[in-house]
Amino acid sequence: MMHERIALMKRIQEVEFAATDLQLxxxxxxxxxxxxxxxxxxxxxxxxxxxxxxxxxxxxLNFGFSQSQYPWRWIETPWPWEEEF
Incomplete structure (x- = not known):
């Protein structure tokens, strides 16, 4: 399960980098x-x-940029910037 999570986060970072590069x-x-x-x-x-x-x-994301399911899930797992890759 953790491997899939890390792989998905890595893909998000790759796509976000490409989108940012193209935006610039x-x-x-x-x-x-x-x-x-x-x-x-x-x-x-x-x-x-x-x-x-x-x-x-x-x-x-916090501060209203991402919705949460019930119960409040923000504190359940490491925050995105705390991920160990």
């Missing part, structure tokens, strides 16, 4: 339609991965 590129190349399509694909995948993670392991 698009800031200087706003007419690059191919890059925009790639950005949108990564953004959609990232949303799906985060939803999948939160359903299985609890919220990734």
């Amino acid at each position: 590129y698009l800031d200087t190349h706003p007419q690059d339609q191919r890059a925009l399509m790639q950005f949108n694909q990564y953004a959609a995948e990232l949303m799906m991965l985060k939803q999948q993670y939160e359903l299985a392991y609890g919220p990734l």
Whole structure:
């Protein structure tokens, strides 16, 4: 179970990195339609991965950015930044 959680978190980080990199590129190349399509694909995948993670392991973000199931799950597992990879 822990291996799947770590693998999913790693994939989230990879996709988030790619989306951020493309976002920075698009800031200087706003007419690059191919890059925009790639950005949108990564953004959609990232949303799906985060939803999948939160359903299985609890919220990734605090302060109202992530919903929680009942009971309150934020304190059940290590926080995302406490993960050991």
